[in-house]
Amino acid sequence: MTGGHDLVVIGGGAAGLGAARAAAGAGARVLLVTDGPPGGDCTFTGCVPSKTLIEAAGRGLPFDDAVRRMRSVIAQIAATEDAAALRAESIEVRRGRARFVAPGRIDVDGTVLAARRYVVATGAAPAVPSVPGLADVPYLTTETVFDLAAAPGSLIVLGGGPVGCELAQTYARFGTRVTVVEAADRLLPGHEPAVSAVIADVFAREGITLRLGAQAIEAGTTGGVTLRLADGSQVHGDRLLVATGRRPTTGGLDLPAAGIAADDRGHVVTDAHLATTAPGGYAAGDVTGRMPFTHAAFAMGRIAAGNALSRRRQRYDPAATPWVVFTDPEVARVGLTEAQSVGRGGRVAYLPMTEMDRAVTADATDGFVTLVAGPRRLLGNLGGGRILGATVVAGRAGEMIHEPALAVATGMFAGRLAQATHAYPTWSYGIQLAAAQFVTAIGGRRARPARAVR
Incomplete structure (x- = not known):
């Protein structure tokens, strides 16, 4: 068994980086365990690629040029948070998959670490609805859509929330014929109705087809991708993007072995100080089910690390988070x-x-x-x-x-x-x-x- 760290951070996304950097800045000995490159979803499959494509589409760049720029930007930003950059900040990075084997004990690919204080920051992954036939369709998610080498001729976007709306408009501006299928009766149902009305009007002017209040009940691959809707109609497209939310990434962690409780959706249960139900354990970011934003995750990570290392604990209050x-x-x-x-x-x-x-x-x-x-x-x-x-x-x-x-x-x-x-x-x-x-x-x-x- 190895140890010697004041704080172990599990996860290298925004919350994990926030926790690790806050702890290292306070002089703590920090180990960051991540099963992928530091930076996580935001850098590689989230904010960075999506906002780069959004900007490129708004400027009228051809799709090929936009993709090249996107990959260049990802590489540029990733270099500021890779293992070498973090080591320069006195953060030790270990690549591997973490699993709790007992309270305060974490196995990383066969090596057991003693972790008296730790932060779980493993983020979230795309949630895929249980639509019959969908598993047999080569659908895209936010983890794969940025791998497209060419803009599809037509695209169905399943989900009219923030991600679905952003990417629907982006691909429409690259010349793709886009149809948005949303189960709620309006786009962006988490926002006020007046917001939805403005965006729906803009989308209609830009040629984006909206199918609102539409429940997908079956998916197939006849002539591309087909979604059959509850009203009996069908929507066809060359590709399908599933943008129906996210689920916490806790599979393989074995949270019960650590005494960490999760809610019925799999989110790690935390109190106002981001403490879990396990002594010395904290959690931050999307895995908690709190505000699903990079800036919120980073803030939570900093607070969780500070609370893990100090007797003076700070509450996490999202009231003023935009x-x-x-x-x-x-x-x-x-x-x-x-x-x-x-x-x-x-x-x-x-x-x-x-x-x-x-x-x-x-x-x-x-x-x-x-x-x-x-x-x-x-x-x-x-x-x-x-x-x-x-x-x-x-x-x-x-x-x-x-x-x-x-x-x-x-x-x-x-x-x-x-x-x-x-x-x-x-x-x-x-x-x-x-x-x-x-x-x-x-x-x-x-x-x-x-x-x-x-």
């Missing part, structure tokens, strides 16, 4: 939605992109800004009230959301956002215009009470 969908326009949100704020006395400021000069100059007026504010204890709505959340649909929503995220994190008065001078004409100027509605009329608009249904 969400971004990289469609065009982008979709971003943070904190409470309008519907969620109704019971908290929420008020909502709304600004359509048609009234935002930067959007008009860019000829990109699809979307809106909504800010949600609520009363402070004792002070009520003085100063516009406290910022509780925001939803932005705009060409640069992913950048615009960070000012509201800071406001949510600090409990900022809406009036302070309105008072801060914003450069004109910028996308973020829309945040100021929306915030001002909590204290005065702007373009005839004032903040209104939140409503449960929009």
Whole structure:
């Protein structure tokens, strides 16, 4: 049995890297165990390749050029987090598959490690629905779609969530005929209905066929790929991309041997400090079933490592963590939605992109800004009230959301956002215009009470 490490991190994705780097930065002796190259899904099959293709498609690059650029970018970013780079940060890396054999004991390909403190950060993998015949179809997932050497003539995207929408629009812009099949009655069902309406309208204008409220009941390979839907109709395409969510990667870990509990979906159970049910054990990232984002995973990893190594423990609070969908326009949100704020006395400021000069100059007026504010204890709505959340649909929503995220994190008065001078004409100027509605009329608009249904 080997040991001598202050912290063992299992998994080399965003959460694992966050944990390992935080621990090493605190002077701890860290071992990172990973069964693949450090960087994980985000670098090789997630954020990096998808956003590179999205950018390339938006610029009108041919698919061959886009793929070459994607592979170059992956290599460039991977080099900043490979084993050599991590060793330079005093992080020991061991390639292999980890398996618990007892509490505080981890077998890595035949070598048993003593791990008094550890972080499980093994991430998640694509979830594939149990559609009859699907197993016999050469479908794509986010783990294989970036291996395509040529853009297919036609593509069925099963799933209209963030990943499905991003890749549907990307391939449509490369010239692929795309059909999105979504079981819910709207795209992006995890977001507000107004968001779904904007993206559906944009997709329709770009020639993307939408089959909403459509349940796939059978898959086949007649003349490419065929999906039979519950209403009796069929959808045909050259290729099929399954984008129906993710499942935690815990197979082979033998969590019960360590005393680590998992929920009914297989996610590692953690408390507010990211501690598992096993002494000295913590978990971070997608394997916990909390916020499924790279930036959230990295933050969780840092907190989990800090809590494992210190008696002063920090809570993980996702309230001010932003969400971004990289469609065009982008979709971003943070904190409470309008519907969620109704019971908290929420008020909502709304600004359509048609009234935002930067959007008009860019000829990109699809979307809106909504800010949600609520009363402070004792002070009520003085100063516009406290910022509780925001939803932005705009060409640069992913950048615009960070000012509201800071406001949510600090409990900022809406009036302070309105008072801060914003450069004109910028996308973020829309945040100021929306915030001002909590204290005065702007373009005839004032903040209104939140409503449960929009």
